[in-house]
Amino acid sequence: MKTEKRQALNLHGLAPSRVEDVEIQKRRALKLLRSKNTMLEKYIFLAQMRTNNVRLFYKIVIEELEEIAPIIYTPTVGTACQEYSNIYPFLAGPGVPDGLYLTKDSFSNLVETIKSYKPYADEEFKPDIAVISDGSRILGLGDLGVNGMGIPIGKLQLYVAGAGIDPRKTLPIILDLGTNNETFRNDEFYLGLRQPRPSDDEFYETVDTVLSALRTVYPGLMIQFEDWSSEHAFGLLEKYQSKMLCFNDDIQGTGAVILSGVMNAIRRVQKENNVLPSDHRIVFYGAGSAAIGVARQIQEYFTTEHNMTEDQAKRLFWIVDSKGMVTLDRGDKLAQHKIYYARDDNQGQQIKSSLDIINHVKPTILIGLSSIPGAFTKEILVRLGELNKNPIVFPLSNPATQAECTFEQAMQATNHRVIFASGTAFPAFTEPDTGKKHIPGQGNNMYIFPGLGLGAVLARPLSISDRMIYMASKALADSLTPEEISQGWLYPSLQRIREVSALVATAVCEEALSEGVAQDLKHIGDKSHAQLVDYVSSQMWVPVNDAYGTSRI
Known part of the structure; x- marks a missing residue:
């Protein structure tokens, strides 16, 4: 690092003298990652890297996705959620939140509580996408309560890796309404509310309050519902699908x-x-x-x-x-x-x-x-x-x-x-x-939801229609290369995930235009299919050297 930059960052005497490029840093990180004995240890290591060096973390996730995805999401995220209260103190650095934790105690000043979430202290935070869960049906593991926060975090990491959503524009939320899991309620280390879940009437009233506050603070926010109990998942989708920009990934x-x-x-x-x-x-x-x-x-x-x-x-x-x-x-x-x-x-x-x-x-x-x-x-x-x-x-x-x-x-x-x-x-x-x-x-849902979310962010429809989701699915089916088809594959290679997500996002934008509900006509209107694919691809975030403030690199 040049002397001038060390002086500007007050780093004289506080760091070794060698200057390394990001490729060396990546190789060192992968060596350490691969030395871990269990997948949960690898999960914790990557979570710490995400906290301390966002740019390096996402460079590794994007470039080594086939190796990293099973660590940051399924299957390891299931274990991480089951152990979340035990490992939480070791996942994030002091004063660095990993997500927004909401309870009814937040409601007296909910808008201010939402505004207070600033994961990057030196950045203005304006999220495009929020993933929200109440932890009531995490994967196939049941009611994990507040421990379900690992799911919104993991999904949003895949949004970044798979579709180039800027990490600074992602918001993971857990709505802590208690848990019906008595094992957790009696666990001395459990970090959530130790109370049974509320009645349906109270549940829907609470969710409505939270969504209203989120839209007050961030009017254009796209909300992804994730891992809610079956009855509530359908109920929320039926209630909000046509009223706001949202979808349910499980359904x-x-x-x-x-x-x-x-x-x-x-x-x-x-x-x-x-x-x-x-x-x-x-x-x-x-x-x-x-x-x-x-x-x-x-x-x-x-x-x-x-x-x-x-x-x-x-x-x-x-x-x-x-x-x-x-x-x-x-x-x-x-x-x-x-x-x-x-x-x-x-x-x-x-x-x-x-x-x-x-x-x-x-x-x-x-x-x-x-x-x-x-x-x-x-x-x-x-x-x-x-x-x-x-x-x-x-x-x-x-x-x-x-x-x-x-x-x-x-x-x-x-x-x-x-x-x-x-x-x-x-x-x-x-x-x-x-x-x-x-x-x-x-x-893997990663083939759909990142591109679907990116398309919604770019087109800004008032809501996400069933037809948009259908066209996203068809775009995925049609995205296979002749070589992949000849090998009998049903899905494309994960190595092409951003290319595939661009096609999915383009299909969403084109359907939003066809339905007359796209609000960002300036950027996506009057483009051919090929031009729109190029535009969508150009909007994907990459972890360039100056992507984040100095406190996080």
């Missing part, structure tokens, strides 16, 4: 990314095995918000792309919950979100066994969002292989410990013929006899 993001993989799987089996789209039969194992959201998105594909009526498309779906196949005459009170897909053609049969359901439906596609590890047994997978030349199996529950089956299990049970995508990463499978290597697909 809409998951639905969109899985739809994209299903599109490519359906295209593949039609080309290779002449299975028509209308001939598919789809069983969902799991009936929560994510499952119904995925089903809705896939149904729209059949009605939009294959000229099926709503009822014809709906008849392609069978939903299975903990009590068996969901039917209208089952005898129990169905949750509101399950009723739409409840079958009325079961002739009084109530089928509970998973294998019996497979034999009854004879599905071509099996999708798991149950958070029940091993739910897709060898028996079930073998039967699917008997019924289909290329069975389509998507065990989507996160983290890996909750997945319905592994890639290896699916490959072995189907004689290596399965078309597979999971919600979390699995290793490649090599056929023992031939040495042929198979790469599993991963239906």
Whole structure:
């Protein structure tokens, strides 16, 4: 470092004399990271780096995303959330907040509380995107309360890495309403409120107060709802989707990314095995918000792309919950979100066994969002292989410990013929006899939500329509290169994530223009598709040398 700069920064005698470029710093950081014995230790190390050197942290995340994503998000973030109260004191430096923690005690001065959140003391803070959770349904791990803060933090890191959202324009929020998890309430180290969750009336009133205050402080803020309980997830989306710039990633993001993989799987089996789209039969194992959201998105594909009526498309779906196949005459009170897909053609049969359901439906596609590890047994997978030349199996529950089956299990049970995508990463499978290597697909929401968010930030629509999300999904499906298609991939390489996010964001902008709801016509109007892709790409943040104030580099 030059003498003048050391003097300006008052660093004489306070740092070693050697001057290093960022590439040396990156190699040192990766060496230390890779020396850690557990994924949780790696998570803590990266969190500390994010606090102390934002530019270096994001350079590593962006350039080594395939290695880093499983640490900062699934599967490791699940463990980090379970341990969050234990590791929290070691994640951030003094006076450096990792997110905004809101309770009802904040409400007497909520607007000022929100304004007080300044993660970068030497920067004016004006976020574009907030990710908010109440910690009530974290991944497949249940009610983790305030420990769920790891999810908004992780999602926003992926916004930066995947779509170039400036980290200074991201706001992670946990709304601490207590927890129904008695283990945490009785844990001496738990950092959240030690009280049961409120009634629905109080819940919706509280969320409304928070959202109103957020929009008062930051009128153009896009809000992503993340990991709320199923009933509240649907309730919030129904209440706010058309009133403000928001979406629910568990319902809409998951639905969109899985739809994209299903599109490519359906295209593949039609080309290779002449299975028509209308001939598919789809069983969902799991009936929560994510499952119904995925089903809705896939149904729209059949009605939009294959000229099926709503009822014809709906008849392609069978939903299975903990009590068996969901039917209208089952005898129990169905949750509101399950009723739409409840079958009325079961002739009084109530089928509970998973294998019996497979034999009854004879599905071509099996999708798991149950958070029940091993739910897709060898028996079930073998039967699917008997019924289909290329069975389509998507065990989507996160983290890996909750997945319905592994890639290896699916490959072995189907004689290596399965078309597979999971919600979390699995290793490649090599056929023992031939040495042929198979790469599993991963239906990672990171393929959708960063580009969707970037498109919303650039187009500034008043709200995010279902059609925008559908077009984002279609853009993802169409983003595969000829080489990726020839290899049987359902999703593009993560190494191309920013390129893919630019295409997704462009699709969102184009749909916002088509619907006449885009507010930033100055920058995105009157552009060809190629010009718009170039503009979107040019708006992505990169960790340049002077990206942050000196206190953080």
